[in-house]
Amino acid sequence: MVGNFVILPLNTKYRGPAFPANSDYDIIDECLDLFRANSFFKNFEIKSPADRVLIYGILFVNEVLAHLRPHTNYNEAVKIATNVALDSFTIPGTPGFPLNTVYSVPVQDHNAMELLRTYIQQFRQELAMRLLERLYRDSRDHPSKFWLAFTKRRFMNKTL
Amino acid sequence: MSYLNNPAVVMDNGTGLTKLGFAGNDSPSWIFPTAIANAASSNAKNTASSSSTGGAGLAASSTGGSSAASNPYFTNATSTTNFGNLTTASLMSNNLSGKRGTEDLDFYIGNEALTASQGANYSLNYPIRHGQVENWDHMERFWENSIFKYLRTEPEDHFFLLTEPPLNPPENREQVAEIFFESFNCAGLYIAVQAVLALAASWTSSKVVDRSLTGTVIDSGDGVTHVIPVAEGYVIGSALKNIPIAGRDITQFIQSLLRERGEVDTSLRTAERIKQEYCYVCPDIVKEFNKFDRDAEKFAQYVVENQDKTRQKVVDIGYERFLAPEIFFNPEIASSDFLTPLPTVLDQTIQACPIDVRKGLYNNIVLSGGSTMFKDFGRRLQRDLKSIVNNRIAETERLSGARSTGVDVQVISHRKQRNAVWFGGSLLAQTPEFKGYCHTKKDYEEYGPEIVRNFSLFNMV
């Protein structure tokens, strides 16, 4: 737990601070499952700290989708997604992040912030890869247009 | 009195569509837009041209006689003709002169009106706005044509059942009576509230045990959705609520989804067909998304044929199948200004009613109109409303410690839902008692138009 951003366990092969999850279904699956339904909503009620991770995940999925084109094939998409995931990003709660009312993190605590940064890095990489698995399930040549259609939806009216 | 054998005529004039037919039939004989195409009045043109010549004449005479003489059009531009022009113009605005012809007979209604209005000579009008008649001249002609041309009836030989929206002012009823008795000499007239007819239509459902006229009607057409509580045949006007979400919004939402996906055809027509043929209500949208992932057969395709049927466009249909009707239950996904879900509005409506009728209102929720035709619409509504009601009961029980007897929530769907209002009218008008409830031409002549302010209710038990 860093501030009110919770470090949830992930099933991932990327290196980072997260513990391996003890079930098959982790926060990343949840993000992907809820992404499509939630992107229609402009209001979201936070009921537990995990919901903050979920919000970040949904916004990030939208970010990745925005970088894909209807004819991007799988290999190109992997490159694009990795770049997006590894790009420099603002940590929730720090100045410049669009949804700072939701997040509060100990900006002063250098160690904690470093932990959060690496966790989010790991989270982004894993989420991007698993998103691509879903996008290219039917065909390796182009992403599912039903997913791409969600690019134009703004969850809570925000983008990363 | 041989008109007793003639079937009564049932007319349901809605904002968008008019349903016409004979009592005893199971569906309306004619359904067409409540539209009338009038000949673009030569009167207006004359007024315009005469006033412009008048103006030009003035200008000409002020610049001098030479220009007036050089132009044959202005040769008579003397002050007297100016005066003449002005008088004709003022007379025309009085609607008296200029109408020597038969322009008032030159009009089309319904689908023919839509076709005619594509030409230059006709202008299209919709005489009903928000359920209420706005233009009585047009409405009177609309009725003329529907009675004679489409129903082929002599109004003197038939009884008529008309419908009116809830909260229709009594003056409007009187207008209707004036038209039907004075212009058409109809044998008898009954004006029924649409919601009450919708309740009556639900009697055909097997779920309805007692034929009561108490219940909540959800009437969703093209433009607006009404939630109307009815107690023993009377609309509880103070509790009535409107929702600005109806068929047209669903169609537009589908269209926006199609556009976002960049489908080859994103016309409103296509969106409407998709709405009618493919949409359904799902119990839970997140689960439904996953169902689509697992089962590719859920994705459908709609083939758009263009007019000459040479080229075909294929539109893929995805999540809009269940997302579109979802806007009733989660308006947030499509609109930003109206956010209350239908079950909540329904609950608020019933809670605003007197406490002794609430049970009856929860128990008999009747659907009516085309936009309630989605598969499982009633089931979802019943489930959502039930959970709202149960939560409240649990809360009161916790606070008061007393046991509640519980409230039965029942939403009734039936097969005549689409034209429920018309069908209810047809049911009532075919009963032998119907003619006794009507006001007849004789009554009208005796008492005048105010007799139609009151109609006795049907008690059919």
Added chain:
Amino acid sequence: MLHLQPQNILIQKTLSEAFDALNKGTSLTLDRIISDFDYTTFHVSNSPEDKSILLLSIRTKAWQSVQKCQGSIGLLDYLQSKYQGCSGAAISPQPEMGYDLTLQITLSQLTGESLVQLSLLKTIVLSYPFQLAFDEFAQLSSTPVPVEGTPPVSNTLHTVQYRDEESLFIKPASDRITVIFETSFQDETDKIFGKVFLQEFVDARKRNRSIQSAPQVLFSHEPPLELQHQIQPRSDPSKRFVTFVLFPRHFQTQELQFNSVAQLILFRNYFHYHIKCSKAYMHSRMRFRVDSFIKVLNRAKVDEEDDSKGDSSVHAQPTRRTITGRKMVY
């Protein structure tokens, strides 16, 4: 302009819907009542055994009197001959309970032409006495006229009682066929309008050269000579008589015959439609007048509400208004 079509467009629509549905493989279940002018009711239903066979029954006020018309050919035989060539339709031997005649329609054999023919059912039933008159005319006119003396006179007068109060009479002669309509109005206003319209029918021919070929129209309060044996003079003072004189040029060919008959049969309906339209027109003029008067009155109105608020709030009773903004009448 309204041109009433001789066929019932609702029957046409219903049958073609059933036809299309059958072709798509989903046969419609039908049990519908369709109405037509002058106490005519149709009933369209599925045959109990086979869904692809429809029954079309007609009940009309005129049936009884049409049946009584005497002629060379019986009514049923006449109808039989009319529907012989119409594929997919046959007269059922036993009419449905409560109806005068039932046609059996085999949907799969229906053609566009027979569809129209079926929706003309009422017109065809009513055309029977006209047909008799045409036949008799042909017979009379072919009889050589004696050199001196009068041409042969027929004593036939076909009476069709198509409404309770009104009948039409058809009288063939050797050089013409006279069709007489009795008209009466239930409503006083209609009577006046009707009179104007009927007079116009008579006068229009005189004024307008382009319609010289139209049948001559006469209008009288007294029953015309042709009817004087039939009706007591002035039996009902409110009755008027409209006489159309058809000359051979109006019924020389089959097509002309049909057109004349169809138009004559719809005469009363057309006539009444226009009376109603004129009333509607008067109404719209009245509404316009009232609106303009109200505008004048409104200009004269002093703003009362502000005044009453000013001097005494006791009298300032809230005026109850309806949704249109009018004051409630108690």
